[in-house]
Amino acid sequence: MSDTSAVLPFGQRLAAAMAERGPVCVGIDPHPQLLEAWGLPDSPGGVRAMTDAVVAGVAGHVAAVKPQAALFERFGSQGVAELEYAIAACRSAGVLCIVDAKRGDIGSTMQGYADAFLKEGSPLAGDAVTLSPYLGFGSLQPAIDVAVENNRGVFVLCLTSNPEGASVQHAVREGVSVAADIARHASQINAQALGGVPQSGDIGPVGLVVGATIGRAVSQTGTDLRAVHGAFLAPGVGAQGAGPAELATVFHGTLPNVLASTSRGILRKGPEVDAITEAAKQAVEESRTALGRPAH
Template identity: 60%
Template sequence: MAAAFGARLAEAMDAHGPLCVGIDPHPGLLAAWGLPDDASGLAAFARTVMEAVGGRVAAVKPQSALFERHGSAGVAVLEEVVAAGRATGTLVIVDAKRGDIGSTMAAYADAYLRDGSPLAGDALTVSPFLGFGSLEPAVEAARATGRGLFVLALTSNPEGASVQHARDASGVSVAAAIAGQARLLNERETAASGAELGSVGLVVGATIGSAAHDAGVDLAAVRGPLLAPGVGAQGAGAAELAAVFGPARRAVLASSSRGVLAAGPDREALRRAAERACAEAAAALR
């Protein structure tokens, strides 16, 4: 079994900085790159990004839906991204936000977390809003194969607050309960391994302001990686990151998509954009 994801991510961030490049092939971006909105354009886009940043950033995060919209040929391109990450030593976080119950969740875990599956990157984003316990098949599969999970907790979309900030009869918010479950899993892992980070991370929007504090979420106590979409083009800089993450900043993996991808399709321009984004994230998270 590979080393646990949390340890591998910490090592990658030490080596390359705290940046995850999102691979988000929106139709408008394909057009801006002069590519057709079909599987061939998708493949050219994904290969160009991986050739530009593979082996140079801590992680990449392909958005599964934007591959799936091209059918089986698009899913095959997603498999190529996973393989390219493995070939270049770049961690791949498959952003599929899967969440279901029982045998269905077990099937998702088999697809995205099983050794030998062409869709199995190094980590998977998952949704806990059918109850954190519904994620158990994914938790077990990730633990067995040394992979990681990023659990949705505090997202930046306005609709998210109606669920994530809701409180139970004892006054504990949904987000705090999710963070607490992740903390328990990470405590067991880090106690056994001595690693700095566990392998069950949270997705926390970089532009949520005081939401973590308001919802009673202690991000530093999670002891897992914090995937932070919204850095750069979406508006989160040093002040915003300090406000959101406070003493948990060391665990933040800043995700930038548009801020890097807008520099394409030139590979060198993409590489320089990723380097700038990484330097800015590192400075903001000091």
């Protein structure tokens, strides 16, 4: 993106991509075992080859791509250069890029992360970035401000599927769970960004990461997802474990805003681009079926 004033807000662009191509986000996860399985070296060159194959295979078929920053950064400056390359490749291919960096800090440090991953002109700025709110949701404000100013978005960890997450996310303070408080903050920011009275299906700049396989955790923690009016980045949809019944439990009343996140099922089909494309198409079909969303 070169002129944010001429670009629609992230939520509108994501909603359009989900409707047109399908509610799926494919990860680029260049971990050593996967690179080996692809016959690629565990090196920056191997990472670039994987990036090229994934972007070529899924562009035009899924809503978004999600490079896992840590698996690029492990190569130091050369890995960061490959992350910049991946973000640029997504932009050139016309596919939304969510940088999975899970950043979270305070003050000027959070501002630095915001400028790196969300400010126009930064080579690390995709269309959105994942954030960790566990230094307090308010600590994320610099990133949210920069996202809104630059028509980008953020996805904040809320109710994740890893077992360890519950010890923090389900914790209760003054009668309110941590997860419910995170969702409440997101809903307030999105309502303001969407003009004060969001309509059903509207997607604001603040999305949440909510695992599709968390069972009754949403109701157990008193988390109001329907009030968020943001996208839900959801690992575990379809072949990964969550079908219509499970999704109805987790995302009751918000299924149109669910973006299914998948990596393993598609990446294991590489390195052939055609095989990646077929796997992406299958993932879209499975996700649409599980979410009750007809083909466009």
